[in-house]
């Protein structure tokens with residue numbers, strides 16, 4: 001064995017022993033605390049409450065909760081933020097007999113003080129480095145405010161834009177969602193917990209919540225084991241492999257069993273198969289909700305089923321507080337389940353360093369220094385720019401010329417600030433938010449901006465149309481900013497009709513009737529249906545909800561200071577009737593091969609099968625060509641990796657970023673396979689005329705699929721290889737025969 005190799009072996013062995021030593025030390029410390037704890041104190045660690053009732057004005061405070069904290073009956077608080085309040089509440093917890101520190105948690109979903117694009121928007125950037133960076137900034141700001149733990153990333157695969165929480169995740173694709181899950185976990189946590197600028201992350205909602213029936217929140221989920229493992233679990237596994245500190249279970253049932261009481265999910269898969277060492281927190285009162293589900297007769301049975309199924313911490317049900325001691329006394333619950341949960345929770349408190357210094361995250365000076373650091377604005381602008389998707393750009397009407405004299409800005413979201421932040425913000429403070437109006441004003445200081453709302457988002461009147469039409473008639477360029485308001489997506493915001501609310505599409509038609517070219521900017525927390533705009537607008541910019549720097553980023557794109565590079569992470573249906581719609585569909589026994597021939601085919605008689613805009617779609621101000629596709633091996637063994645390489649060239653006049661995508665199709669298998677599956681992507685910036693050779697690796701794992709009986713397997717046979725700029729725009733094709 002050569003010297004270098006033996007040295008590296010020695011080194012890695014010492015790292016392993018060091019980590020084990022560290023782990024052993026923490027384990028020893030956990031055990032030493034456990035030995036001192038009474039059953040009541042152990043159960044205390046399993047309780048989590050919202051802090052709104054203990055930090056408000058003294059009159060509103062729930063003193064019983066403050067007493068519980070003082071008596072060691074609370075393990076964690078959520079919704080307590082800021083150094084002052086976290087110090088105050090932690091000090092109360094340290095009056096308890098064993099002085100076990102609290103964990104402070106919060107929904108830091110897309111930024112703490114600096115608001116970034118909603119997660120679905122960021123996912124449209126396909127830029128793992130910016131996605132990780134915004135999570136890092138969120139961690140830096142929240143950790144400086146006394147927060148130890150965020151309830152993010154939400155990694156639920158979602159194929160139904162009626163579901164309001166689609167805004168919170170990474171869209172419809174398992175591979176993209178898994179890469180983004182890893183990036184977000186590492187952004188929040190860093191490579192290891194314990195630093196004062198990183199926080200625990202939480203993979204949620206375990207599992208398959210994005211498949212809630214009919215897109216209605218809190219509804220049942222009924223999917224096959226095959227789909228559960230192949231589509232919905234991999235992003236959670238990616239988060240676990242990235243070291244995510246916690247999981248959160250979900251409100252839905254999975255095939256009749258509530259996730260909170262689902263031992264198959266939380267014990268068999270998560271804690272056994274995946275050997276997961278973190279802990280599981282319930283979703284808000286999800287333990288108690290097993291009673292209205294009809295799965296538990298009462299709170300006592302709900303507590304019993306939840307703890308045995310592997311739900312370690314009880315958010316807001318008070319089920320564990322009220323029932324666990326009785327359940328142990330009656331013999332219905334073995335104390336080992338409680339011990340296991342407590343150990344997992346204490347381990348994280350030690351790992352964060354809270355036993356050594358319970359106030360380490362609550363430092364007034366650091367809080368002041370970190371909050372709104374100007375460098376974070378640049379991160380917010382870059383994230384917003386990269387999230388914008390150019391859906392349409394007829395006759396290259398965009399980018400606009402900065403010398404324009406008169407620009408009509410029309411629509412209810414031109415001046416939007418709170419809406420730009422989207423759902424799930426920590427502070428609804430709009431002082432840092434740049435509206436589209438402000439962004440354009442900043443961009444073209446000499447232009448006359450003629451702004452008129454035309455209609456509100458939910459208006460049913462058209463009295464404002466006349467002003468809008470006049471503004472358009474007298475303008476050199478017409479930009480409309482339309483969409484949803486921030487509160488039409490997010491939790492408990494499912495919609496049966498995902499078209500533009502109110503009279504916005506009518507307003508568009510009235511403005512378009514002037515004959516002027518019309519550029520439409522759409523803001524929403526989900527894919528919307530907007531068929532007349534799709535058909536008649538000259539350009540469409542999908543701007544989601546972009547956070548603080550949205551107005552500047554949109555202006556950067558409109559005037560060409562940023563060449564749009566976003567690609568859709570989710571299919572846009574032509575109408576609600578097509579839902580669920582996704583790119584990795586199955587061919588069926590009667591595929592539509594010619595759109596004109598749909599008789600007795602798997603098709604609708606009133607609409608095509610394909611979406612309005614496909615997964616992976618997004619235009620640029622430049623053009624790219626793909627050439628020279630090569631495979632390293634066209635007849636690989638099952639254990640061999642196939643390298644897929646090709647050349648990407650910027651054949652246009654301006655620099656730009658392209659997200660090159662790799663898809664495969666396993667043409668024949670013992671479980672039918674999708675017509676294509678994303679298995680690689682790379683976002684590449686190229687100057688005009690510049691070329692780059694790109695190589696993707698198709699590892700054996702990427703060729704496998706889930707079989708109900710056999711688990712993850714790979715089968716010999718033909719695999720098609722496709723490289724392209726969108727799932728419906730493949731540029732290069734090849735294939736190989738797996739032995």
Ligand code: GLC
Nearest residue numbers: 078107151204205283284491
């Ligand atoms: C909510 C959400 C969950 C969130 C939790 C705490 O109901 O489902 O995502 O983290 O409660 O706010």
